[in-house]
Amino acid sequence: MHDVPMIRLTPLLLALALSGAATTSFAQTTMEPTSSTERSAHPTLQLEASASRQVPEDTAWALFAVEREAKDQATAQQQAQAALAEVVALARKAGQLDVRTEGMYTSPIYAPKGDKVTGWRSHLELRIESTQTGQVAQTASALMDKARLQGAGFFLSTAKRQEAERELIGAAVQEFQLKAQTTAKALGFASTSYKNVALQQPQMAQPMSTRMFKGARAEADGAPAEPLTLEPGKTEVSVSVSGTVNLLR
Numbered sequence: 001m002h003d004v005p006m007i008r009l010t011p012l013l014l015a016l017a018l019s020g021a022a023t024t025s026f027a028q029t030t031m032e033p034t035s036s037t038e039r040s041a042h043p044t045l046q047l048e049a050s051a052s053r054q055v056p057e058d059t060a061w062a063l064f065a066v067e068r069e070a071k072d073q074a075t076a077q078q079q080a081q082a083a084l085a086e087v088v089a090l091a092r093k094a095g096q097l098d099v100r101t102e103g104m105y106t107s108p109i110y111a112p113k114g115d116k117v118t119g120w121r122s123h124l125e126l127r128i129e130s131t132q133t134g135q136v137a138q139t140a141s142a143l144m145d146k147a148r149l150q151g152a153g154f155f156l157s158t159a160k161r162q163e164a165e166r167e168l169i170g171a172a173v174q175e176f177q178l179k180a181q182t183t184a185k186a187l188g189f190a191s192t193s194y195k196n197v198a199l200q201q202p203q204m205a206q207p208m209s210t211r212m213f214k215g216a217r218a219e220a221d222g223a224p225a226e227p228l229t230l231e232p233g234k235t236e237v238s239v240s241v242s243g244t245v246n247l248l249r
Contacts, residue, residue: 042246042247042248042249043247044195044244044245044246044247045180045183045184045192045244045245045246045247046242046243046244046245047176047179047180047183047242047243047245048176048240048241048242048243049172049175049176049178049179049240049241049242050172050175050238050239050240050241051168051171051172051175051238051239051240052168052236052237052238052239053164053167053168053236053237053238054234054235054236055156055160055161055164055234055235055236055237056156056232056233056234057154057155057156057232057233057234057235058131058133058154058156058157058160058232059129059130059131059133059154059155059156059157060129060130060131060133060136060137060152060153060154060232061127061128061129061136061152061153061154061155062127062128062129062136062139062140062143062149062151062152063102063125063126063127063149063150063151063152064087064125064126064127064128064140064143064144064147064148064149064150065103065123065124065125065126065147065148065150066080066083066084066087066123066124066126066146066147066148067080067121067122067123067124067148068080068083068121068122069109069119069120069121069122070119070120070122071119071120072120073106073120073122075120076106076119076120076121076122077106077122079122080122080123080124081122081124083124083146083147084101084124084126084147086146087126087143087146087147088101088126090139090142090143090146091126091128091139091143094135094138094139094142095135096130096132096135097128097129097130097132097135097136097139098127098128098129098130099126099127099128100126100127101124101125101126101127102125102126102127103123103124103125104122104123104124104125105122105123106120106121106122106123107120107121107123108120108121109121125150126143126147128140128143131157133154133232137229140152154232154233155235156235156237161235161237164237165201165237165239168237168238168239169199169239169241172199172239172240172241173241175241176197176241176242176243180192180245184245184247184248187247189247189248189249190248190249191248192245192246192247192248193245193246193248194243194244194245194246195243195244195245195246196243196244197241197242197243198241198242198243199239199240199241200239200240200241200242201239202238
């Protein structure tokens, strides 16, 4: 990951620090009058600048399910829970994995004709994830003989997202300053000062990608399962700076 150039500490950066804090895009610039006193003293300029980057997804995940059918609900649930416990135990042997159960439901099974209930189906799900992508792939291959693979993919971890956001703040601030200076000069003003500044870091939900692992199941003769091939993508991370600038003669 490339280092972001150092930026001198300016009043804008100090304002961002007090308030709590690549490809660049700009929002539309508008002139905004404030109070009558301020209008007589100087006009103001409202603007926004942003910086973004495509960051490789670093966390792999896989979702498995087990299902069992029985004549009554209790038996179906007990059998499904026993099957899931076996899958959980196998997943935990790998270590370095976040292993947790997710969806769970039991539904009736109806006769082909009519609405008569002939049995019950219990469905339980298990999710594994880790930044150790190779371990996820190997474990997923081992689990495929005991549970059905529902889906798999990647997402960007919170730590990597926050790291990228910190590095992008400088670029966004630099573009904000440049936009303010360029616009002020074009309008015939000599300099600017900052009235208020805000930093936005979108809090987006992690995408649950459906990119699948590719690999082979274990052979019928008991040969060990081959690791699944991982195909991570990228997530766009962005930060933006907005605020009001005083235009000075």
